[in-house]
Amino acid sequence: MPTASQAPETLQFVDGQLILIDQTKLPGELVSFICDSVDQTHDAISRLVVRGAPAIGIAAAYGVCLANPATRQGFLDAIDHLATSRPTAVNLFWALDRMKAVLQSVDDDAELAATLLAEAIRIHDEDRQMCRDIGRHGATLLADCKAVLTHCNAGGLATSMWGTALAPIYHLHQSGHAIEVFADETRPLMQGGRLTAWELSQAGVPVTVLTDSMAGSLLRTGRIDAVIVGADRIAANGDAANKIGTYPLAVLAKYHDVPFYVAAPSSTFDLAIDSGDQIPIEERSTAEVSHPGGIQVVPDAAKVMNPAFDVTPAELITAIITERGIVRSPTTTKLASHLASQ
Numbered sequence: 001m002p003t004a005s006q007a008p009e010t011l012q013f014v015d016g017q018l019i020l021i022d023q024t025k026l027p028g029e030l031v032s033f034i035c036d037s038v039d040q041t042h043d044a045i046s047r048l049v050v051r052g053a054p055a056i057g058i059a060a061a062y063g064v065c066l067a068n069p070a071t072r073q074g075f076l077d078a079i080d081h082l083a084t085s086r087p088t089a090v091n092l093f094w095a096l097d098r099m100k101a102v103l104q105s106v107d108d109d110a111e112l113a114a115t116l117l118a119e120a121i122r123i124h125d126e127d128r129q130m131c132r133d134i135g136r137h138g139a140t141l142l143a144d145c146k147a148v149l150t151h152c153n154a155g156g157l158a159t160s161m162w163g164t165a166l167a168p169i170y171h172l173h174q175s176g177h178a179i180e181v182f183a184d185e186t187r188p189l190m191q192g193g194r195l196t197a198w199e200l201s202q203a204g205v206p207v208t209v210l211t212d213s214m215a216g217s218l219l220r221t222g223r224i225d226a227v228i229v230g231a232d233r234i235a236a237n238g239d240a241a242n243k244i245g246t247y248p249l250a251v252l253a254k255y256h257d258v259p260f261y262v263a264a265p266s267s268t269f270d271l272a273i274d275s276g277d278q279i280p281i282e283e284r285s286t287a288e289v290s291h292p293g294g295i296q297v298v299p300d301a302a303k304v305m306n307p308a309f310d311v312t313p314a315e316l317i318t319a320i321i322t323e324r325g326i327v328r329s330p331t332t333t334k335l336a337s338h339l340a341s342q
């Protein structure tokens, strides 16, 4: 896995500022975006300056600490505001719920700011450990793989470090196992082409970018040993929402008898919903599709769709990898007992 010195930190909280890698600028420029306020953090999450389910949760937790005024009501308002930044990744609400629980557990207002910051740091630290553990468990599933296909970016840029879907790949690469990655470019915002390819190249992992529509032919050649993706929200029955284009990839993997793995920490599970039908799917600006990079590619007269996520039914998922281990052929019962275990 990349060490701290190799990989720049996706998020840092230093001297009362939230410092983010501005992911809208990659791969052309590696620059920081600094948040001094709740509004700036909300803007950074909505515009995908910081993105990826775990990273959004961590950013929101730190964002609460930027409330002005730093009063009980100020922190509560910050939590409510940040909860409107993006709808699908449950990690956002999970992190904000933790911040709210801390707020409610502290009686002395003078201790609020320090206690909230300590909780945000804890959320950040726990994510590092979860990614490491997902890497270790996932590596056992990919141990015989030479080439894997992934979609979007579920790497270090989407988490504190190492990622979810990419963590097993970093783990294997660092242990000397030759593994190469095929990355869907991931229309419309190109997280695969821009971000996955960037961070894997930085770490020295061989990576080839393909257009999303090439995945079927590539799977047909037999070159791909496994597909591995992250998730933004997993329902109690194992249905998993992830970047738009994940579901057709799972169908293709099933048809070609290639294992399809989802890697996600326990903070990505939403046990309050029975199935993926209840997962809210973010609709983003149609300009992302009609005017990529500001260039018009769709005539004004045409309507445009832009759902940011789709749902892969559990029956298409070979296994879900969490920090606690592996759940093969996930079902409601198996996931409930897995998540209840330590």
Ligand code: MRU
Binding pocket: 048, 051, 052, 053, 054, 089, 151, 152, 153, 154, 155, 158, 159, 163, 164, 165, 191, 229, 230, 231, 232, 242, 243, 244, 308
């Ligand atoms: O819209 P994005 O870039 O936030 O979408 C991110 C994804 O779909 C990731 O695969 C998911 O959040 C998992 S990140 C470990």
